Amino acid sequence: MNILIVGSGAREHAIARALHASSEHPTLFCCGTSNNPGIQQYTEQYWVGNICSIEELVTLTKDWRIDMAIIGPEAPLDKGLADALLERNIAVIGPRQKLARIETSKSFARTLMDKYQIPGSPDYRVFNQLFGVKEYLQELGEMGYVIKADGLMSGKGVKVAGDHLHSLQDALQYCEELSDANQIFVIEEKLIGQEFSLLCFCDGEHLIPMPIVQDHKRAFINDEGPNTGGMGSYSDTDHRLPFLTDADIQTALDMNEAVIKALTIETGQKYVGILYGSFIATKNGVKLIEYNARFGDPEAMNVLAILESDFLAVCKMMIAGTLSSEQVCFANLATVCKYAVPQGYPDKPVKNALIDISQVLHPERIYFAAVDERYGKLYATGSRAIAVLGVASNIFEAEQFAEEEINRITGPLFHRKDIGTRELIDQRIRQMILLRKVEYEI
Amino acid sequence: MCGIVGIFSHEPVAAELHDSLIHLQHRGQDAAGILTCQERFFVKHGLGLVREIFNSEDIVRLHGNMGIAHTRYPTAGGYSLTDVQPLWIGSPFGVALAHNGNLVNYAALATEITQQKHRHLNSTIDSEVLLHLLADGLTYTADDEEIFFGKLCDAVQLIFTKAQGSYSIVSVLIGKGLLAFRDPHGIRPLVFGERGNPNGTKDYIVASETTMFHALGFESKGDVQPGEVVFVNRSGKLFRKIINKKQFSPCIFEYVYFARPDSTLDEVSVYRARLRMGQNLARQWKKKYPDTIPDVVIPAPFTSNTAALSFAHELGVRYSEGLYKNPFIGRTFIMPNGKERSRSVRYKLTPQKTEIQNKKVLVLDDSIVRGTTCREIIKMVKECGSKEIYFTSACPPIINPCFYGIDMPTRDELIAAKLSHEEIREFLGVDKLLYQDLDDLVEAVTRRGNHQIEKPCMACMNGCYVTGGLDEKTIQQLQCSRQNEKAGV
Numbered sequence: 001m002n003i004l005i006v007g008s009g010a011r012e013h014a015i016a017r018a019l020h021a022s023s024e025h026p027t028l029f030c031c032g033t034s035n036n037p038g039i040q041q042y043t044e045q046y047w048v049g050n051i052c053s054i055e056e057l058v059t060l061t062k063d064w065r066i067d068m069a070i071i072g073p074e075a076p077l078d079k080g081l082a083d084a085l086l087e088r089n090i091a092v093i094g095p096r097q098k099l100a101r102i103e104t105s106k107s108f109a110r111t112l113m114d115k116y117q118i119p120g121s122p123d124y125r126v127f128n129q130l131f132g133v134k135e136y137l138q139e140l141g142e143m144g145y146v147i148k149a150d151g152l153m154s155g156k157g158v159k160v161a162g163d164h165l166h167s168l169q170d171a172l173q174y175c176e177e178l179s180d181a182n183q184i185f186v187i188e189e190k191l192i193g194q195e196f197s198l199l200c201f202c203d204g205e206h207l208i209p210m211p212i213v214q215d216h217k218r219a220f221i222n223d224e225g226p227n228t229g230g231m232g233s234y235s236d237t238d239h240r241l242p243f244l245t246d247a248d249i250q251t252a253l254d255m256n257e258a259v260i261k262a263l264t265i266e267t268g269q270k271y272v273g274i275l276y277g278s279f280i281a282t283k284n285g286v287k288l289i290e291y292n293a294r295f296g297d298p299e300a301m302n303v304l305a306i307l308e309s310d311f312l313a314v315c316k317m318m319i320a321g322t323l324s325s326e327q328v329c330f331a332n333l334a335t336v337c338k339y340a341v342p343q344g345y346p347d348k349p350v351k352n353a354l355i356d357i358s359q360v361l362h363p364e365r366i367y368f369a370a371v372d373e374r375y376g377k378l379y380a381t382g383s384r385a386i387a388v389l390g391v392a393s394n395i396f397e398a399e400q401f402a403e404e405e406i407n408r409i410t411g412p413l414f415h416r417k418d419i420g421t422r423e424l425i426d427q428r429i430r431q432m433i434l435l436r437k438v439e440y441e442i
Numbered sequence: 443m444c445g446i447v448g449i450f451s452h453e454p455v456a457a458e459l460h461d462s463l464i465h466l467q468h469r470g471q472d473a474a475g476i477l478t479c480q481e482r483f484f485v486k487h488g489l490g491l492v493r494e495i496f497n498s499e500d501i502v503r504l505h506g507n508m509g510i511a512h513t514r515y516p517t518a519g520g521y522s523l524t525d526v527q528p529l530w531i532g533s534p535f536g537v538a539l540a541h542n543g544n545l546v547n548y549a550a551l552a553t554e555i556t557q558q559k560h561r562h563l564n565s566t567i568d569s570e571v572l573l574h575l576l577a578d579g580l581t582y583t584a585d586d587e588e589i590f591f592g593k594l595c596d597a598v599q600l601i602f603t604k605a606q607g608s609y610s611i612v613s614v615l616i617g618k619g620l621l622a623f624r625d626p627h628g629i630r631p632l633v634f635g636e637r638g639n640p641n642g643t644k645d646y647i648v649a650s651e652t653t654m655f656h657a658l659g660f661e662s663k664g665d666v667q668p669g670e671v672v673f674v675n676r677s678g679k680l681f682r683k684i685i686n687k688k689q690f691s692p693c694i695f696e697y698v699y700f701a702r703p704d705s706t707l708d709e710v711s712v713y714r715a716r717l718r719m720g721q722n723l724a725r726q727w728k729k730k731y732p733d734t735i736p737d738v739v740i741p742a743p744f745t746s747n748t749a750a751l752s753f754a755h756e757l758g759v760r761y762s763e764g765l766y767k768n769p770f771i772g773r774t775f776i777m778p779n780g781k782e783r784s785r786s787v788r789y790k791l792t793p794q795k796t797e798i799q800n801k802k803v804l805v806l807d808d809s810i811v812r813g814t815t816c817r818e819i820i821k822m823v824k825e826c827g828s829k830e831i832y833f834t835s836a837c838p839p840i841i842n843p844c845f846y847g848i849d850m851p852t853r854d855e856l857i858a859a860k861l862s863h864e865e866i867r868e869f870l871g872v873d874k875l876l877y878q879d880l881d882d883l884v885e886a887v888t889r890r891g892n893h894q895i896e897k898p899c900m901a902c903m904n905g906c907y908v909t910g911g912l913d914e915k916t917i918q919q920l921q922c923s924r925q926n927e928k929a930g931v
Contacts, residue, residue: 442718442721442752
């Protein structure tokens with residue numbers, strides 16, 4: 001069986017590794033934007049180019065006689081890669097363009113939830129010009145808003161009061177830029193609480209949840225510094241997180257299911273792929289931050305490493321529409337993933353820095369992201385470089401494993417030492433206890 | 443300022459009346475009395491605290507399943523045992539009553555009773571006048587219970603038309619039942635409660651406050667409404683009728699100072715009202731002195747503890763019980779003359795150096811009446827080495843005497859009636875002074891709860907005496923006679 005992996009980051013490295021481990025021994029191919037040595041070792045053919053160039057990819061699938069494609073990143077989904085491949089009778093893990101709008105258009109996602117009366121949205125309004133913006137920002141309060149540009153902005157479209165926007169003036173200026181560029185944008189109430197990712201396998205009808213993961217967006221320890229693509233993540237042995245209640249998890253699951261139903265009705269199409277809900281537990285229960293139509297990075301490392309079922313078999317069930325929870329099993333193990341990133345990341349990263357991974361003891365726990373192999377030497381190209389995963393019988397052991405291993409990678413890199421530590425997790429538990437405390441008016 | 447209670451029960455009631463008085467002790471520590479009824483009255487009166495007056499033999503001797511009781515804080519009349527309530531009269535049938543409040547036109551009514559009707563008044567207290575007025579209206583009786591209740595309402599209506607002032611009344615009528623009513627403005631509180639018995643019968647309680655409900659197993663059923671007559675006849679049937687309602691103006695000082703914080707009066711929790719007073723005062727502080735943040739908020743114990751708690755919370759600073767009050771000494775406010783008052787502040791309050799020294803201290807008191815207690819407290823705080831000292835009052839400036847039952851002194855003694863804000867600050871010797879705003883106080887009391895309060899009586903702050911009949915000349919006369927009474931003339 002010939003399988004195409006689209007994308008060449010650590011997420012796709014994890015996908016390739018999981019497929020490589022399949023008892024069916026499929027033949028793997030990759031279309032990526034860079035030469036990822038981690039993926040390359042498993043592939044028959046490896047093409048580097050613009051993965052949003054649909055025609056080129058379609059041609060390649062013909063040449064390579066691809067049976068099934070797994071689309072890692074969101075950009076090709078937005079360009080309709082899934083639709084193009086499905087037309088060629090190639091099975092695809094990854095939703096069609098219209099369905100992917102759940103990720104690619106923030107305003108679509110919010111209005112869909114409203115239309116189908118799915119609770120969980122924060123207070124929000126969609127704008128296409130500046131009329132009423134100032135009043136709404138003032139209504140949400142000085143530090144109480146988030147501005148999201150509609151459409152894919154490669155992680156740069158979301159600006160948060162207090163983090164990126166330091167005054168009403170800042171906020172208005174950003175809205176003006178968006179408005180001048182004829183960009184639709186959503187202004188939302190800023191939510192306070194703990195974020196978590198709930199990813200599901202979806203076959204168009206059935207939804208099977210994966211272990212819940214918490215990502216860390218901020219660059220530095222104690223959640224300080226600028227936002228990044230994700231500095232690391234962890235999951236617990238019971239596939240939930242210590243600060244979440246049963247009700248929180250149920251709410252998130254219900255929301256995912258309701259959204260798939262709504263999408264099916266709205267588009268008349270079946271969602272085959274990964275639905276990744278990014279949630280936040282607040283004092284008023286769980287709210288939706290955003291949806292993604294793919295695996296998260298780093299979440300893919302956490303969940304695929306402990307997937308006990310054959311990943312290829314799971315993909316086949318997604319395509320056949322026969323997903324069932326009995327056939328998708330995850331080990332009761334904790335995982336901690338940490339990213340080593342170039343110094344100066346994300347604002348002014350060191351580029352093309354030589355790094356050395358020869359001291360690493362467990363190469364099977366290493367995932368390559370923005371690295372390039374040239375003449376047998378490894379270079380960090382500027383974005384997140386290498387992810388290290390610890391898997392153990394509790395979070396803290398997994399953390400220790402990841403921490404020791406990541407320290408064996410040398411070069412001008414840094415990572416967050418606090419991810420998965422008892423201190424940080426206890427702090428989050430405490431934050432949620434404080435948030436959930438009942439405040440009453442006298 | 444008195445506490446009253448009436449209970450209609452299916453078992454001997456004396457012990458519960460006694461326990462009720464214990465729960466109303468804060469409303470008067472001068473004298474107390476219990477009167478029970480079983481075809482005749484059984485009475486025990488005394489001077490002093492409830493605990494000092496009654497013993498178990500007394501309680502056993504007080505027969506009957508209904509009765510009334512009173513704890514006195516003298517606002518009218520003298521200080522002798524003959525003036526202790528409940529009062530009773532033997533004709534046309536046994537009528538007894540206990541009164542909380544104060545009549546403004548006592549003199550005129552007393553004259554009418556003695557000069558025109560040639561009755562004899564045993565005492566100089568206004569409550570006896572009310573007793574005569576009630577008895578006058580009850581000369582006609584009726585076997586039909588509905589008709590009798592109608593007659594009762596007529597009798598009370600006579601009081602409503604004649605008596606000016608504040609009066610919450612509990613009364614027992616031999617062979618008839620338990621009666622209660624409240625003046626048409628509802629100035630003094632009067633709460634109502636029920637208790638179900640296993641056999642389906644019900645017991646009833648009417649009292650100044652809800653403080654004893656929990657202990658005695660009564661459930662609060664709201665309040666006796668302004669101008670309402672409540673009657674439980676001897677077979678336990680309840681009658682209620684509002685016969686003469688005017689603007690509902692309950693006394694706001696009950697919430698500020700007088701009532702126990704765990705009471706709910708006129709559907710407003712006293713505790714919550716005080717929390718809101720502290721909150722509003724703190725908001726005002728932030729507005730007026732945005733750059734002054736105290737290190738610690740210390741209440742003048744105990745009444746102001748609640749307001750200080752929320753004041754500190756609102757400001758985000760520490761609340762500290764930096765002045766400790768010996769709970770076994772009576773209230774200063776209760777003392778009948780000023781000299782004794784200033785001495786005893788020091789006697790019963792102990793400042794805690796650890797909480798005061800080198801700190802910017804904000805002292806919060808419920809109110810500033812004469813200013814003497816406050817000044818003494820401030821002196822003690824200063825002696826402990828406070829860095830700066832601020833004084834706040836949960837109550838707006840008190841500038842008028844009260845003729846509705848709170849023992850406010852005459853205008854000459856009210857500091858805010860004589861001195862300006864700045865002069866008061868200087869007199870007290872503090873760096874900053876803040877009084878509650880009138881509107882903020884009303885807001886604090888009326889913010890929540892399903893209450894019917896229209897315009898609380900705050901005559902002591904705004905000079906608006908709700909019953910009328912109080913022109914400047916009358917005020918002067920009343921002040922004068924009150925001073926004479928206190929001086930024992």
